[in-house]
Structure formats: C-alpha cells, structure tokens
Amino acid sequence: MLKSKFLYNCALQIRKMSSNASCSRLTGRVAVITASTDGIGLAIARRLAREGAKVVVSSRRATNVEKAVNDLKQEGLNVTGVVCHVAKAEDRKKLFAESEKLGGLDILVSNAAVNPEIGGVLDASESAWDKIFDVNLKASYLLAKEALPQLRKSKFGRIVFISTISAYVPLDVLGVYSVSKTALLGLTKAAANQLAPENITVNCVAPGVIKTRFATTLTESDETRKQVLDKIPLGRLGVPENISGVVALLVSDDGSYITGETIVAAGGMTSHL
Ligand code: NAP
Numbered sequence: 001m002l003k004s005k006f007l008y009n010c011a012l013q014i015r016k017m018s019s020n021a022s023c024s025r026l027t028g029r030v031a032v033i034t035a036s037t038d039g040i041g042l043a044i045a046r047r048l049a050r051e052g053a054k055v056v057v058s059s060r061r062a063t064n065v066e067k068a069v070n071d072l073k074q075e076g077l078n079v080t081g082v083v084c085h086v087a088k089a090e091d092r093k094k095l096f097a098e099s100e101k102l103g104g105l106d107i108l109v110s111n112a113a114v115n116p117e118i119g120g121v122l123d124a125s126e127s128a129w130d131k132i133f134d135v136n137l138k139a140s141y142l143l144a145k146e147a148l149p150q151l152r153k154s155k156f157g158r159i160v161f162i163s164t165i166s167a168y169v170p171l172d173v174l175g176v177y178s179v180s181k182t183a184l185l186g187l188t189k190a191a192a193n194q195l196a197p198e199n200i201t202v203n204c205v206a207p208g209v210i211k212t213r214f215a216t217t218l219t220e221s222d223e224t225r226k227q228v229l230d231k232i233p234l235g236r237l238g239v240p241e242n243i244s245g246v247v248a249l250l251v252s253d254d255g256s257y258i259t260g261e262t263i264v265a266a267g268g269m270t271s272h273l
Pocket of ligand 1: 061
C-alpha cells in the first residue's frame, strides 16, 4: 500500500515538474507534431509550446484538433491546428503549408501510429500489416522527406520519431505493430547519417507503457496491468510528460550534438535488440 502511494506520488510530481517547465529553449521555432490532440502527442505539443515554439497541432478528426487548439490557447500557448491523417498525401501537404505560413519548419515530431489488430505477428491479416506499415513507418518516412525543403532552410532542423519499447522486445499481443516500430529505429539511423552533413538531427524516442487511450489494452484490467507492472523495474506506468520532456531535450540546443539515437524512456524495461 505504502509502495503504491509512493509510486503514485512520483508520477504526480513528474506531472507537476513538467507543467512548471519554464525555460524558453525553443523561442521562435516552428514545430509540427502529428497525432497531437491526445496522449503523448498532446503532451509534446504543450511542452514545446511552453518552451516558446509555435506549434502546429494535428490529427484526423476536426473536432479533436479544434478542442486541443482551444485548450492550449487557453493556457496562453502559441498553437494552430490542421486536420491531418498522416497516410494521406493531401493532408500532409496542408500540414507543411501551415508551418510555411508560420515562418518555416524547424522541428518535425512524427508521433502517429495505429494498431488495428491485437495478436502475434504471423496471425495478423495482410490488410492489418499494410495499414500498420503505412501509418507507422511509411508515413514517418514521407513526413521526413516532405519536411526537408523547410528544414534545410532552418538553422535548427530536427526530426524526432516516436517508436516504443516493444520495438526492442516485441509484445505477443502487439506483433506487427512492434515490427513496424523496430523499422523506425533503422529509419532513424539511416536518415541521421544522410542528414548529418546538413546539420539536421534525426532521433527517436521509445516510450514504455504510458497511460493513454492507446495503451488501455495493457492497463485496463487489474490482471494485465499487474503483468505489465511486473516487467517495469521502476514499478509504475509512465505518463505522457515522461516522453514530452525527452523530446524537448532532443529538439532544443541542449540536444544539438545528439543524432541517430533512440532514447528509451520505459522505467527500466529491457531494451536490447
Ligand atoms: P493516444 O493517446 O491514443 O493518442 C492518439 C492520437 O493519435 C490522437 O490524437 C489521435 O487523434 C491521433 N491519430 C490516430 N491515428 C492517426 C493518424 N492516422 N493520423 C494522424 N493522427 C492520428 O496515443 P498515444 O499513446 O499518445 O500514442 C502516441 C505514440 O506513442 C504512438 O506512436 C504510439 O505508438 C507511441 N507509444 C505509445 C505508448 C503507450 O503506452 N501509450 C508506448 C509506446 C509508444 P484522431 O483520432 O483525431 O486522429
């Protein structure tokens, strides 16, 4: 009982520290964050905007975009919103048209992912495989490619992909999803090598189990949550702010000498390929 109260207080403390983040490392920079109307993406949008960035918030549903933009504006943050399903070329075009209007892109965070089927990798349907790879991997590659003309004009070009701890140790229930996220680790290395001569950094963050809607299959029932917690040495689930702070570091000047890396933020879960 005492231990769970202690761990709960740790999570609250992290939230509070993150919401008090008051540095202005990103003043004047323009950031596009995909899938940023909820969960980890929304926390990244909030954190980068709090650090001074002008942020383009986006996701598939107009009502979600409107709500996130209104909420963040009410907090006094400089944000605009665009509807963007990352697998749709015309939507991605609108995203970058918006960053151009704001003065040109400095930071791309590719955060969108889907997992339409639960189960082992070889049990998945071909259509699930295609959808997962289209959104989780191909859209990340296309976003990075399409962001380049603007990033090349920036003095602080940054790309961050969001992978997962299951990219290292695939979870049985997240078969194809895990494989698509392992491929993102490769995309990070390859793109970082290619863009290093242009001073554009490319990094990745691999979150552990973070309390969001996406993770409800792993956190909803007491039994599954216990099985998950048994694999986390820190003994607690993560919160979105555990990830947004890492992204803020990578896209700021403090992270300017880091490229081609994946930072695992997973409470100590195993992370060997
Ligand atoms: P979440 O809380 O469920 O939020 C999902 C967000 O994605 C929503 O804003 C949703 O808005 C948007 N979205 C979904 N499909 C999209 C698409 N095709 N194009 C654009 N936006 C889309 O999810 P999350 O947990 O924050 O996950 C964010 C990222 O973290 C994902 O890449 C995920 O793989 C990764 N991750 C999560 C965990 C975890 O435990 N939560 C762990 C490791 C990695 P709309 O419905 O309006 O589109």
